[in-house]
Every structure is written in structure tokens, then in C-alpha cells.
Amino acid sequence: MTDLTACLAALVFLVFAVHRLAISRRGRTDPAQRDVAGFALCAGTAMLLNAPAVLGVLDRLLPSPDGELLVANQLKAAAAAFLCLVAQALDPQAPGPVSARRRRRIHAAVLVQLTALGLFLGAGVTESGTAAVAAPGRGWALAAYNALFTAYLCWCLYVLARALIRQSLRTPPGSLRTGLRLATLATVIATVWALWALDDVAENVTRGRQGLDEDLISTTLGMVTAVFAAAGATATLWGERIAAPLRRLRARRTHQRLAPLWSALFAELPEIALDPDAAARRPGLRRADFALYRRVIEIRDGNLALRPYQRPEAVNWAMEALSRSALAAPDRQAVFEAAVIAAALESKRAGTPPTGTPGQQSPTPVVVLETVEDEAAWLVRVTRAFTRSRIVDDVRDRIRAQVTTG
Template structure:
């Protein structure tokens, strides 16, 4: 299982790195993209060299095994340095050459210090463990701590810049990608910090494992997946994003069903396609079905205008709703009252209908788009099915329909 996770993470990093490097060639390429490619092309081989299969195959030659371990460590450190460069490339305004040179010198110093500490530790491998002689444990512990602390600093710098960009970015695939990259940075920080576990072992016993353990391999694979998803998020709007859009549309189609069904029972003519009104759409037709459902709900709303009750606004004025928009509750209550009036055959005057119909309008911020209208109707549906104020309006209208001393019609359990 550890081998599988290591190979999976390495494959994601290598494929992604080569792909990004190929499409960002040229003098005008975004520097951040080149640095991301450098990170991926460092981390992929590092994961591969640390896999149990590779470390086990090198166990017969301790000198080569030790050298490969240091190469893997240096690749990881270089990859983290590339992430810091990504953060500098994302700065607004962009960081100057002096800042980039300073970061490159810091990375070089970290690599040089790692080499010196590694040599001072005088390590040797035995099986799947790296050991040092007595009196050299401090060097091995410092070697591991330098990696963890420098890596955490690089990821902190990157996360800070990604958070700033995500906050300034409008909702959409780009912001989703930035948030995924922030998650990748968080898991990467955990992956890097896991090296501190080696520090304690170095000081106590003077040895540490050569290959990736289960936790480290899992964190590496998750980091690779999140980083790849974040960097390619803008591609999801095309064919790659179709299944996600279909599923989202299908869920919204189903979420609107309580309101649509209540309208359709009293006004079956609102169904644009009567033969499909009671059928569940397939995922591939969910977007069209959702569009049709929104139109049908609005047609039902218009058809109920003669039954709108002018008292609904007054009845709901003092209602306390936790988190529900006032206008959504008002529209849901107006529809609920109109449905009760229609069942009882109680039409209101034209003036009363106009007065009632003018009240529950969507907020001005709701744009004339299917997505915005759907979001608004989802709020109305939630109030229609779960608002105490709407339930109270239903009871009032049923009592009024029963008349003095009369008995109200049995309420429809589906509304």
C-alpha cells in the first residue's frame, strides 16, 4: 500500500510537471507556472526514490543507498524552495529581482547547510534505516529539523499569498483552484512537519527510516492530488466539468421539487412537457430540466395572482426567522396562501391581488440569470417547507376559508 501511494504521488507530480513545463515554454510565460513545474519535477522523483521498492533494492549497497537518500532529501528541499518562489511571483505588486535573488540565496544556503550537516553526521544505512555513530546524533537531528522548519516557512509564505489572491478573486473556477492550492499547501505543511518525528528518534537512538512511511506517503499523495486539482481547476468548465455541472443541476432540480409539486397539483397546466412532468431526468439532461422547472415555478406564481392574499405581508411582518431572508419567507407565504385560497375557490379582488403580488419580489441583487433565479427559488422552497411563519399563514387561510363556525378542509400533507 505504501508503494502504491508513493508511485501514485510521484506519477501525479511528474505528469503535471512535464505538462505545465510544456505549455509554459517561452519568454512570456508566467513565472509562477514555471516555478510550479519546478516544484512538481522535484517532488515526483523524490517520492519515487523514497518508495519502499527503491530503498529495498538499494539496501545491498549502503554507500549508494545513503547517497540516494540525500539526493531525495535535496530534491524535496529544492521543491519547497520553488514553492516560495511561486509565492513571490504571486505578490501584488510582483516581487522584484532583488527579492527573488534573496530567496534563491536562502534556498542555496539551506541546501549547503543540509549537505554539511549530513556529512557531519557520518550516516550509514543498514537495511531500511539510516544510522549515525554516537556523538553525531545532533547533526542528524539538525539535518531533519532544518528540512522541516525551512519547508514549513516556504509553505507558510505560499499559503499567505494564496489566501490573499482567493479573497480578491470572484467566485468561480479560479477561486476554487486557489482554495485547492491552499489545501495542498496545508497538507504539504503537515507532510513536511512529519519530519520532526525523525528529530526525536535521531536524538534518542541516532537512526531514522530511509523510506517513506504510511503517513508520509499518504500526505504526499493527497498533496499531489490537491495541487494538481488546484492548478487545473480552470479546465473544469469544459468537458471535464460537465459531470459536476450535471450533478449540481440534478441536486437543485430535486431540491425545488416540494415547491414545484405543490404548484403542479393545483395547476397541472404549468408543466411545459406533461409527459415528462413526473419523470426523473437523466444526469445529462439535468441542466435543461432545471431550466424548465424554474420556468414552470414562475408560471405557477403568475397563475396564482388572483388568489394572492393582501394580509400575508402583515401576518409575516413580526415573524423571527433564523437565517432566512425576509423576502424569501414572504414569497413562500404568499404562494402557500394562494394555494389554500385556490383549493377553497376564494379569489381576491383585482386590487387586492395587485397589492399582494407586488410585495414578495426577489432582491434587486438577483440577476436575470438561470443560476441566480435558481438560487432565489431554492431559498423560497426552503421557506415554503420549513418556515414556521409560512406554516402559520397556511393555518390562518384555512380557518378563513372554513368561515365562522365552519370546519376547514383537511390540510394537504404534501404542502
């Protein structure tokens, strides 16, 4: 199982690296994608070297098998260095020239690599079966070697996560922001993966040794990191293909949720239906966006047509009831709008002649409606209040009693 997860993780990283390099060579992406490809290439190769089956092959081919640990960790550190360069590309307005900051991060990566090499050689590591064993009394050097790599990996991941979060906050909704969030999640999982190596530090200090291959938890974390990283980096390619059907499903569901309010308006004002034949049918997925747009317009047209039937006393009753309620401001506004619509419908249904447009004192608007999606979401709240609110039911009953008595 460990072999399978390690090889799958390595495969995801390596295929993704080849894909990024191919796109970069065709000039279809920015140069920073080469850093992304470098990270995936180094991480995938490191994961492959840690697979037990690969270790067995290397034991038969290489004269110094204990170097496998060194090479794998050096590759992981190189992958982390590439992540720092990616983070720099995500935040180009940071203080200082871009080239100077890039050089500093490369110099820091080289310094970590050289320091780690010195500690590894100082530990006098040899192989014993499937474990790397430090020379007697030098377990501390092997522990320092692993602690240095873990600290450097975590620092690089922190730098990347900070850049990803800042960039996602500046990015409007869409596949790009989805990709940034998936990449942030991959960074969090990768941090857990890096910290998992701290159990080796404890074994280095107490026993002066550690296993050469990755355990199942480590390889699983690596595989999950690879999947989320690849998904985040390619979200602009697959995001719209998935987002469009999901958007249509949401539109059709919202269309159905608006049905109670629309039906009540249509029963008294059939002229609001732009297409009477299509209005009553459940729309197909392909026309769900348009059907929702049409339904929003029809509800708003119905609301305007009811304004001459609005009753000042209904407005006052709704305001009085809301002043005693503990509803949040957006809910108060939705209940008020639903109560006014319900009262006007009762007035029209009873045949009360229109009296003009009365002045209204409504709750201060707290919801900004800028898009059709915003408008539809707001009307869903109004519909919910129209069918469920006790305040709306009370105003409706009082108006019905009033017009019936009149």
C-alpha cells in the same frame, strides 16, 4: 507496501512534471509553470530515492551510500524553494520588484542548502545497514541538519498556502478556484508530511542515527500530497468536464424540489406553463439547466398572476405571526412570501374576484438574487416554507375559512 506507495507517489510527481514541462515548451502556459514542474521533478526524484527497493539498488552501485540521505533531502529543499517561487507568481503585487524578490528567495534556498551540507559533513555520517549513523558525539549535528530542512520546508509551505488562500478569495467560483483549493489542501498535507520527519530529530539526539528509507506513513502522506497537488494544478483541464454533469444533476434535483410550489400554481394557473407537455415531465440531464430556468420563470409568472388575489389581511396575519417567531431573517422572508402565495391561491380557488394589487409591508429583503441559481435556491426555500411552515398553514386555513364563510 512502503515500496509501492513511495513509487506511486514518485510516479505521480514525475508524470506531472513531464506534463507541465511539455505544456510549457509549447508556450501554452505562463513561465511560473516551470517552477511547478521543478517542484514536482525534485519531489518525485526524492521520493524515488527513499523507496527501499531503490535504496537497495543504489547500495550496490554507489561507493558512498550514506550520501543518499543528503541527496534526497537536498532535493526536497529544492522542491520547497520552487514552491516559494510559485507563491511569488500567485501574488505579483507584493511590495518590491518581482525580480528582486525572486533573487532573495533563490539566495535563501542556496544558503539553506550550503548550511545543511556543512551540518551533514560535520556530523560525519556513515551507513550501517539501512540506517545513517553520525560520528560519536555528533548526533546533534545530524539533528540540526534535519531540523533545518523541516523548518525550511514548513516555511516555504506556509508562504505557498498564504498565497493560495489569498488568490482563491479573489477568484470567482469555477474550476480555477477548485484547483486553488485542492492545491491548498495539498499544502496542508505536505506540511504534515514535513513535520513527520521530526521523529528523526529525536532519534538523532538520543541514538545518533536514523533510517535511510521512508516509513509507510511518510510515503502515504507523500502519495496523497502528490495526488492533490496534481489534481489542483490540472483542475482547469478536468474541472469543467466534471463540473458540467454535476451542475446538471443539481439543476434536475432543484427542479424536482420546486415541484410542490409549481404544481400548486399550475393547478390554478395552467397558462404559466411555457411548454405544458414538457412541464410535467422529469427533465433529462442534458436539458436540466433549461428546464430549471423555465420552472423558475413559470413560478415567478404565477406569482405575478396571483397578485390581484392577494388579501391584505393575509399579509397582516403573516407579519404578526412572524413578529412572534424566532426565525432568522432569510427564513422569515421565505415564510412571508410562501404565506402570501398560499393565501392568494386559496382566494382564487374559491372564485373570489380579483381586487387589484394590495400594498404589502414585507420583511426587509436580506437575500440578493443575482443569478438563476440564486433565484432557484431562494424558491426552494419558499417551497419548503409553502409545504412545511405552520405559519403558512395557519394563514392558508384562515383565508379558506374566510372565503368559505363569505
